[in-house]
Structure formats: structure tokens, C-alpha cells
Amino acid sequence: MLPDTTPEGAEATASRGRGRRGADRVALRGDLRAAVPDAAAALVVTAGVFVFLYVRMDSGASATVAVMPFMDDSRTYWMYLLSQAFGWSGLLWAWGTVMLGLLLSGPGVARSPVSRQVLERWHRTTSLTTMALMAAHAIMFAAELVRYETKLGWIDRLWAGFADSFVPGWYDSGTGRTAIPIGQGALYLAVPLGLLFYVRHRIGPNAWRRLHRFVIVVYVLSVWHTLLYGTNVWYDEWPRTVLWLLQLPIAALFLLRLVRPARRAERLGGPDRRAGGPRQSWVGRAAGRVAVVLVGATVVGVIAVVVSGHDGGRARPADPPAAVPHEQEGTP
Numbered sequence: 001m002l003p004d005t006t007p008e009g010a011e012a013t014a015s016r017g018r019g020r021r022g023a024d025r026v027a028l029r030g031d032l033r034a035a036v037p038d039a040a041a042a043l044v045v046t047a048g049v050f051v052f053l054y055v056r057m058d059s060g061a062s063a064t065v066a067v068m069p070f071m072d073d074s075r076t077y078w079m080y081l082l083s084q085a086f087g088w089s090g091l092l093w094a095w096g097t098v099m100l101g102l103l104l105s106g107p108g109v110a111r112s113p114v115s116r117q118v119l120e121r122w123h124r125t126t127s128l129t130t131m132a133l134m135a136a137h138a139i140m141f142a143a144e145l146v147r148y149e150t151k152l153g154w155i156d157r158l159w160a161g162f163a164d165s166f167v168p169g170w171y172d173s174g175t176g177r178t179a180i181p182i183g184q185g186a187l188y189l190a191v192p193l194g195l196l197f198y199v200r201h202r203i204g205p206n207a208w209r210r211l212h213r214f215v216i217v218v219y220v221l222s223v224w225h226t227l228l229y230g231t232n233v234w235y236d237e238w239p240r241t242v243l244w245l246l247q248l249p250i251a252a253l254f255l256l257r258l259v260r261p262a263r264r265a266e267r268l269g270g271p272d273r274r275a276g277g278p279r280q281s282w283v284g285r286a287a288g289r290v291a292v293v294l295v296g297a298t299v300v301g302v303i304a305v306v307v308s309g310h311d312g313g314r315a316r317p318a319d320p321p322a323a324v325p326h327e328q329e330g331t332p
């Protein structure tokens with residue numbers, strides 16, 4: 001259909017555009033309000049994890065202290081513990097929101113006892129909460145660094161905390177040189193990919209749908225960051241096994257979503273002339289088939305990791321190392 005180029009038509013199009021933009025803003029405000037109970041639940045979970053980590057530090061069972069013995073003081077390092085707690089609630093909420101997203105885009109939604117609308121609302125609110133939790137995790141880490149850098153003046157302290165936490169490549173110590181940029185990548189991708197939904201009328205629903213698929217990358221980066229850097233999953237003990245196990249349902253649902261997507265147009269099979277309707281391009285189908293092989297291999301890999309116990313965890317040493325992993329700025 002040709003666009004209506006008369007002044008009345010242009011005005012009607014502009015007002016429709018304004019109306020949609022307004023609707024986007026209303027949708028975001030509505031979802032933010034709807035996310036309040038969800039965010040409150042996330043705070044309760046974060047508080048629970050914080051208390052657990054705090055008590056473990058006091059009892060001498062903390063893996064974090066085994067990795068970094070200088071941290072054996074929960075009163076001093078409470079902000080670090082809170083950062084860890086937000087990291088865990090963020091990862092748990094990311095897990096939940098990805099599961100909901102995969103349920104919605106895969107075959108499961110038809111058999112779900114909960115309506116599609118409700119699942120969609122939960123998916124949107126949990127994804128808003130996830131972003132906030134991820135940000136809180138990084139902010140508390142920055143706050144701890146600001147507290148820690150006692151040898152610097154205030155401006156330099158603030159800058160050191162900010163740059164080490166938020167500027168990719170700035171943090172220059174140990175595994176953090178790789179793990180922190182991976183976490184930053186997850187955070188920086190999560191925000192635009194999550195919030196694009198609220199501007200989908202401006203960019204077009206198809207562009208939104210195509211971009212939103214990449215949100216799985218955020219999740220993969222988050223898990224990778226945690227496996228690489230989380231001191232509570234540093235050793236080959238039960239927390240690391242549980243973390244690996246939790247990836248099985250995600251990988252399985254992802255595989256199902258690729259093989260039997262809810263949207264007919266996303267099916268990987270060749271053109272079905274009888275069914276009619278839009279079909280994947282051959283590039284899309286080829287990419288989809290490669291993804292099926294990769295995700296299938298991931299399912300097998302995760303099972304092999306859990307069954308074999310070769311999960312990349314180190315053996316907890318009898319005598320913990322006495323090294324300070326991140327020297328204070330200004331230390332000669």
C-alpha cells in the first residue's frame with residue numbers, strides 16, 4: 001500500500017506515531033509498576049543470600065576467604081558480600097526470565113496451564129528486575145573498591161571504583177582481566193536488548209524480534225562470567241555442580257525452541273507450500289541448523305560435566321594462599 005502523502009494523511013501518521021510512542025512509555029511505566037512485587041521478592045532473596053554468605057564467612061567455611069584470605073572479616077567486606085548476593089539473585093532472575101522467554105517462543109506455551117498473556121507479563125517484569133539486580137551487583141562492587149582504595153584522594157577513589165567496575169579493560173588483575181569485561185558485556189547488552197521492547201513501534205516489531213533473540217548471549221556471558229570468577233563456585237564443590245545443573249533446562253528448552261518454534265515462520269524445515277505464510281530465508285534456516293547442533297552439543301556437554309565431575313573447579317587447598325589478588329592503587 002502506498003503511504004498517504006496528503007497533509008491530513010501525514011498528520012494522521014504523525015499522530016499515530018506519537019500515540020504509539022506514548023503507548024510505549026505507558027507500557028514501560030505499567031511494567032515498572034508491575035515489577036515492584038517481583039523486585040521485592042528479589043530483594044528478599046538477595047538478603048537471604050547475603051546472610052548465608054556472611055554467616056559462612058564468620059564460620060570459616062567461606063570459599064571466598066579460601067581464595068582471598070585477607071577477606072576474612074565480614075564486617076569490613078560486607079559490601080563485597082552484598083555485591084556477590086546481588087550477583088546470585090541477578091543470575092537466578094536471569095535464569096527465570098530466560099526460561100519464561102524460551103517457554104513463550106517454543107512449543108511449551110500451548111500446553112502451559114498459565115495463559116500466554118500472564119507468561120508474557122512475568123517475562124517482562126522479571127527481565128526488568130534482572131537488569132536492576134545486575135546493575136546493583138556491579139554498583140556494590142564499585143562501592144567496595146571505593147572503600148578499599150584508602151591510599152587515594154576521594155576523586156581518585158571514586159574514579160578507581162568506577163573505572164575498575166564499568167570501563168572494559170580497566171581492571172588489570174588476574175582472572176578479572178577476562179571475567180570482568182565478560183560481565184560488563186552481559187550488563188551492557190542486557191539493557192538495550194531488554195528495553196528495545198518499549199520502542200518496538202519505532203524500530204518495527206520484526207527488527208525488535210530479531211534483536212531480542214540475542215538476549216540469550218547476555219545469559220551465556222553471565223554464566224561464563226560466574227564460572228570464571230565467582231569465588232563461591234571456585235572449587236569443585238556442590239555450588240559449582242548446582243550452577244552447571246541449572247543450565248540443563250535452559251539448554252534443553254533452547255533446543256526445543258529452535259526445533260519447534262511457536263512461530264510457524266521460524267520453522268527450520270524447507271518451504272511448506274501447502275501451509276503458506278512467511279518462511280525463514282535459507283540463511284536463517286542455515287543459521288538455525290548450526291544453532292541446533294551447537295545447543296545440542298551444549299546439552300550433551302553439560303550432562304558430561306555433571307556426570308564426570310570435570311566442571312572446571314579447582315581442588316580446595318589445605319592451606320589457603322596468602323596473596324592479595326587486587327593491590328590497592330598507589331601501592332608501590
Ligand code: HEM
Pocket residue numbers: 064084085087088090091092094134137138141164165166180182183184185186187222223225226229230231232233
Ligand atoms: C559491570 C559488570 C560486572 C562486574 C564489574 C562484575 C564483577 C564481579 C566480581 C568482581 C565478581 C567476583 C566476586 C567473587 O569474589 O565471587 C563477580 C562474581 C559474580 N558475578 Fe559479576 N560482575 C559484572 C556483571 C555480572 C552480571 C551481568 C552477572 C549476571 C547476573 C553477574 C553475576 C555474578 C555472579 C553470580 C558472581 C559470583 C559471586 C560469588 O561467587 O559469590 N555479574 N562479578
